[in-house]
Each structure stands twice: as C-alpha cells, then as structure tokens.
Amino acid sequence: MTTSWYKRTQKGISTPTEEKREVPDGLWYQCPECKKVIQTSVHMENAYVCPECNYHARVGSKEYFSLLFDENTFEELDANLTSGDPLEFNDSVPYPNRVKASQAKTGLKDAVRSAAGKMNNVDVVIACMDFTFIGGSMGSVVGEKIARAIDAARARKVPFIMISKSGGARMMEAGYSLMQMAKTSAKLALLDKEGLPYISLMTDPTTGGVTASYAMLGDFNIAEPGALIGFAGPRVVKETIGKDLPPGFQSAEFLLEHGFLDFIVDRREMKDQLSSLLELLK
Amino acid sequence: MYLDFEKPIQDLEGKLAEMKQIADDSDVDVSQEVKSLEEKIKTLKKDIYSNLTRWQKVQLSRHPDRPYTLDYIENICDQFIELHGDRVVKDDKAIVGGFAEIDGNSFMIIGHQKGKNTKMRQVRNFGMANPDGYRKALRLMRVAEKFNKPIITFIDTPGAYCGLEAEERGQGEAIARNIKEMFMLKVPVICIIIGEGASGGALGIAIGDKVLMLENTWYSVISPESCSSILWRTWEHKERAAEALKLTAEDMLKFKLIDGIVKEPLGGAHADRESMYKKLKKVILDTTAALQKVDPEQRISDRIDKFSAMGVVEDLAPAAEITE
Ligand SMILES: [Zn+2]
Numbered sequence: 001m002t003t004s005w006y007k008r009t010q011k012g013i014s015t016p017t018e019e020k021r022e023v024p025d026g027l028w029y030q031c032p033e034c035k036k037v038i039q040t041s042v043h044m045e046n047a048y049v050c051p052e053c054n055y056h057a058r059v060g061s062k063e064y065f066s067l068l069f070d071e072n073t074f075e076e077l078d079a080n081l082t083s084g085d086p087l088e089f090n091d092s093v094p095y096p097n098r099v100k101a102s103q104a105k106t107g108l109k110d111a112v113r114s115a116a117g118k119m120n121n122v123d124v125v126i127a128c129m130d131f132t133f134i135g136g137s138m139g140s141v142v143g144e145k146i147a148r149a150i151d152a153a154r155a156r157k158v159p160f161i162m163i164s165k166s167g168g169a170r171m172m173e174a175g176y177s178l179m180q181m182a183k184t185s186a187k188l189a190l191l192d193k194e195g196l197p198y199i200s201l202m203t204d205p206t207t208g209g210v211t212a213s214y215a216m217l218g219d220f221n222i223a224e225p226g227a228l229i230g231f232a233g234p235r236v237v238k239e240t241i242g243k244d245l246p247p248g249f250q251s252a253e254f255l256l257e258h259g260f261l262d263f264i265v266d267r268r269e270m271k272d273q274l275s276s277l278l279e280l281l282k
Numbered sequence: 283m284y285l286d287f288e289k290p291i292q293d294l295e296g297k298l299a300e301m302k303q304i305a306d307d308s309d310v311d312v313s314q315e316v317k318s319l320e321e322k323i324k325t326l327k328k329d330i331y332s333n334l335t336r337w338q339k340v341q342l343s344r345h346p347d348r349p350y351t352l353d354y355i356e357n358i359c360d361q362f363i364e365l366h367g368d369r370v371v372k373d374d375k376a377i378v379g380g381f382a383e384i385d386g387n388s389f390m391i392i393g394h395q396k397g398k399n400t401k402m403r404q405v406r407n408f409g410m411a412n413p414d415g416y417r418k419a420l421r422l423m424r425v426a427e428k429f430n431k432p433i434i435t436f437i438d439t440p441g442a443y444c445g446l447e448a449e450e451r452g453q454g455e456a457i458a459r460n461i462k463e464m465f466m467l468k469v470p471v472i473c474i475i476i477g478e479g480a481s482g483g484a485l486g487i488a489i490g491d492k493v494l495m496l497e498n499t500w501y502s503v504i505s506p507e508s509c510s511s512i513l514w515r516t517w518e519h520k521e522r523a524a525e526a527l528k529l530t531a532e533d534m535l536k537f538k539l540i541d542g543i544v545k546e547p548l549g550g551a552h553a554d555r556e557s558m559y560k561k562l563k564k565v566i567l568d569t570t571a572a573l574q575k576v577d578p579e580q581r582i583s584d585r586i587d588k589f590s591a592m593g594v595v596e597d598l599a600p601a602a603e604i605t606e
Contacts, residue, residue, distance in 0.1 A: 140593030211454030232444035
C-alpha cells in the first residue's frame with residue numbers, strides 16, 4: 001500500500017550510533033514472514049523492517065523512542081509507576097507475582113512508557129505500549145501513565161503521539177481496567193478543547209479496550225502496514241459468526257479501506273512523516 | 283422460573299400451593315399451617331437473598347423475568363416517543379432511545395434492550411449492540427443536549443457484538459467516540475446498570491455524572507464465563523471467576539468505580555416490579571434535580587475528575603529521570 005505522501009527534501013532515517021554499537025556482529029535475524037535471514041544489525045538499521053518483504057517486526061517502546069526522538073534523547077515521564085493489586089486477584093499465580101515476573105523478564109515497569117522530547121525538532125510527548133509486558137494489557141498503570149502523558153502534552157502545549165500495541169484489558173484489574181478507557185478518553189477530550197494535535201499510531205496488534213478508547217480517537221488515526229487492529233480479536237469474531245474470516249480481515253489495509261485510518265505509514269518513514277504532518281498544523 | 287439456588291424456596295412454595303389446594307378441595311382447616319409455612323418462606327428468602335454469592339447475583343442480573351429498558355420506560359414514564367436510527371447505516375434494535383416524560387419533566391432515555399422471547403431475542407441481538415447502536419445513542423444524546431434535556435441511560439448488555447460487520451463498521455471507534463463525547467455533554471447524564479454491564483459494550487453508554495447499579499447486577503471488563511475460559515480454558519469455573527473479578531454493585535461502589543446502589547426488592551427486581559419501578563423513578567427524579575443545581579461547566583469538570591481518579595497505582599520514586 002503506497003501512501004500519497006511526499007516531501008521534496010527527505011531526511012534519512014536516523015538510527016542513533018549508540019544503538020548501533022550495542023549489537024555485536026554475527027547475530028542473525030530470520031523474517032517470520034518471508035524466512036529471509038539477515039544480519040541483526042542490518043535489520044535494526046532498517047527500523048526492524050524486513051528489507052525483502054517489508055514485514056514490520058514487533059518492537060517496543062525502546063525501539064520506537066530511538067526511532068522517533070532526535071538523538072534518542074528524551075525525558076521519561078512517570079517512569080516508576082507500578083501496579084497495585086486492589087482486587088487481590090489470584091488465579092494460579094497472585095497478580096503481584098505476575099507483575100514482578102514480567103518486570104524481571106522485560107526490564108519494564110508496566111505495558112506503557114511515556115516521554116517528552118523532540119522529533120525532527122518538533123516538541124512532542126509520546127506514549128508507547130510494550131506488548132511484551134503481559135500482552136500490552138491495559139490496567140491502572142497504563143491508563144494513568146497515558147492520562148498523565150496527555151496532561152504533560154497539555155501543560156507543555158505540544159502534540160501527543162500514542163503508539164498502541166495491546167491485547168486489550170488487564171483482566172486482573174477487572175473494573176479498574178475498564179475505567180482506564182474512560183479516563184484516557186476524558187483526557188483526550190481535554191486535549192481537543194485546547195486545540196492540541198493527537199496522533200494515534202496503531203501497531204501490531206491493537207485490539208480490545210485500547211481500540212475502543214484512545215487508539216481510535218486520534219485527530220489522525222494511522223497504522224503500520226499489516227498491523228492487526230480490531231475491537232474483538234479474530235478468534236472471537238470467528239467463533240461468533242461460525243465462519244472463516246476473509247483474508248486480510250482486521251489488517252491495517254482493511255481498516256484503511258473501511259475508513260477508519262487516515263493512512264498507513266512505513267516505519268522507516270514514520271518520523272519524517274509524523275513531524276511533517278505536525279509542521280503543517282502549526 | 284427458579285434459579286438453582288432458589289430450589290429450597292421453590293420446594294416450600296410448592297408445598298404451600300399444595301396445602302392451599304387441599305384446603306380448597308376439603309373442609310380441613312389448614313390456615314395455621316399455611317401461615318407458618320408462609321413465615322418459613324419469608325425467613326428462608328431473607329436468608330438466601332441477603333447472602334448471595336457474586337455468581338448468584340450474576341444469575342439474578344440475567345433472570346429472564348427481570349425488567350428490561352423498555353419495561354422501565356413504560357412503567358416509569360408518562361409518555362415515550364421512540365427515535366430510531368443512526369442516520370448512517372441502520373436502526374440497531376439492541377439499543378433503544380427516545381424522549382420521555384416523567385412527572386412533567388422531559389428526558390432523553392437510551393438503553394440496551396434484550397428480547398423477551400426467542401424471536402425478540404434475535405431481533406434485539408441479545409442486547410449486543412453493533413456500532414450503529416452506539417452511533418444512534420450518540421446522535422440522540424446530541425439531540426438531548428440541543429434541547430437541554432437530561433439524559434438517562436440504562437445499561438444491560440452481555441457485551442458489544444463481535445460480528446464481522448461490527449468490525450467492518452468500526453465497533454472500537456464507535457464505542458471510543460461515545461465515551462469521549464459523553465464527557466463533554468452539557469446536560470446531566472445519569473447511567474444505571476439494570477442488568478449486565480459487560481465491558482466496552484456497557485461503557486459506551488455509561489459515562490455519567492452519576493453511575494448507579496441496581497443491587498443485583500454486575501459491571502466489569504469481562505463476563506465470568508469468558509474470564510474462566512481465559513484463565514482455566516473452560517467456562518466451568520464461572521463462580522470462581524465472578525469472585526475474582528469482584529464485579530457486583532457492592533464491589534464497584536467500594537472501589538469508587540460507581541456512585542451508588544439502588545436496592546432491589548427481596549428476590550430481585552422482577553420479584554416486585556411495581557416497587558422497583560417506583561423506586562427507580564424516584565431515584566431518577568431526585569438525582570436529576572440535584573445535578574441540575576450544578577453549573578454545566580462544573581458538571582463536566584466533575585465528571586472528568588471523577589473518572590480520572592479511577593485506578594490504583596504505586597509510584598516507587600516520583601522524580602522523573604533523564605534517559606539517554
Ligand atoms: Zn521478510
């Protein structure tokens with residue numbers, strides 16, 4: 001899918017040199033889509049996109065921040081918010097243990113990180129979800145950090161960019177999880193009132209409560225190629241209708257065709273395209 | 283219809299009916315026995331209904347005899363003019379809405395609607411709305427705002443519909459938009475969970491100045507059955523899931539995720555419909571009157587503040603860090 005976007009002076013994709021050095025030579029990446037094997041460093045320099053088939057690998061906040069913030073420099077917001085356990089939820093594992101295990105595994109505090117910084121010299125606040133943390137599920141921490149990130153954008157009078165990647169609600173926070181949809185949407189209503197831009201970027205996958213709240217509320221709803229985006233997951237839809245789903249159902253391309261996205265953006269052009277869009281609004 | 287935990291009541295009520303039959307058919311005076319049995323039933327009911335488990339409350343919330351949105355409308359309002367359609371695709375029959383009159387006051391009333399028999403359950407899609415239903419609801423809220431009429435919503439849904447067309451027409455977008463727009467409505471908004479409040483499908487019409495739950499209802503991010511199937515790969519552990527989710531009116535009020543509970547008659551809303559209607563009518567009128575005393579801008583900012591405060595987080599070290 002080509003997007004009708006061009007700019008006469010295109011800047012290259014800036015991959016910070018520090019990031020480059022982190023990856024030792026001799027590591028290999030196999031594209032899950034076309035099975036092509038390339039060097040990890042090549043894959044990384046290509047914004048984690050397969051040079052062969054364009055498959056956009058799932059990456060997290062660390063990668064998006066380094067792709068979008070100038071010189072990978074940003075001020076992280078509310079970095080130390082972690083989850084409570086108001087319901088004392090216990091299935092096989094008590095919820096706090098589940099959270100701690102995920103924190104240990106991922107090095108993250110929860111499923112979203114937020115930061116303020118410059119993107120091609122445009123001041124922005126970006127919040128980005130991490131799917132590796134309990135499936136990018138939305139509990140109180142996710143809702144609160146996004147709410148505070150929107151508040152930060154309002155206080156700084158800068159645009160807000162939300163990068164969604166989520167399996168949906170954090171079941172272990174039940175009612176609290178549900179109300180995060182309300183909280184984040186309320187803050188976006190305030191952002192509207194102040195005339196500040198909101199770009200919602202949906203990445204693979206964006207489903208459930210996230211789709212039914214902030215992900216679909218952008219002034220600009222955009223997505224990466226091939227991203228799965230839906231309210232109900234494909235398995236649930238299939239069970240509901242008792243039929244196989246048409247090919248490409250709930251893909252970014254499908255949503256674009258049905259009028260729910262403004263455009264699809266190649267990750268390698270994302271930074272320039274987003275900053276150009278924001279420049280046009282100034 | 284009796285639920286499984288109502289079996290002891292059913293047995294005694296069966297016995298009572300039998301006894302009365304015998305009295306009718308013969309000259310034996312059983313009035314003493316009848317009286318004592320009636321007392322026994324009363325005590326038993328009190329005992330059962332004041333010690334309901336969370337799952338039993340879920341069962342009551344789904345009781346087929348329970349009043350639905352249109353029952354409340356018909357029995358509370360002096361007049362109701364239903365308004366149809368989202369002006370884009372169709373008229374979704376899982377959500378109804380229209381202007382109503384209660385004691386000389388006009389309201390916009392919107393609610394999920396379940397069907398009462400097999401045919402109507404299909405027509406109403408079991409109270410599971412498509413995007414068209416949420417868009418109709420928002421359209422009607424806008425009309426209410428234009429004419430400065432308070433909005434009452436009745437929530438009673440097992441969830442937003444998960445069909446193919448729902449996805450094609452943007453179920454997520456429709457719910458998201460409603461949630462955001464409802465925050466900015468200049469008129470009072472009162473939301474009442476009258477049965478099931480399942481997830482985004484409920485929340486899509488449940489952003490209000492006052493969110494109330496009837497005593498025997500549930501409101502959560504997922505149904506106990508779905509929760510059970512995710513956690514234990516089977517629907518069988520729904521009781522345990524209901525306990526874990528803490529989804530009752532009492533739980534939700536304790537968590538400050540709702541504003542109040544409306545008591546139901548002993549045995550549930552269907553056990554004494556008239557008193558339920560009377561009580562809810564009074565709640566609606568009193569709550570609206572109180573909200574109308576507040577300035578619209580203040581109401582909006584209170585509404586936003588209330589939902590913004592929902593959540594439990596711990597801040598390990600409040601200072602922000604500079605990361606490179
Ligand atoms: Zn490939």
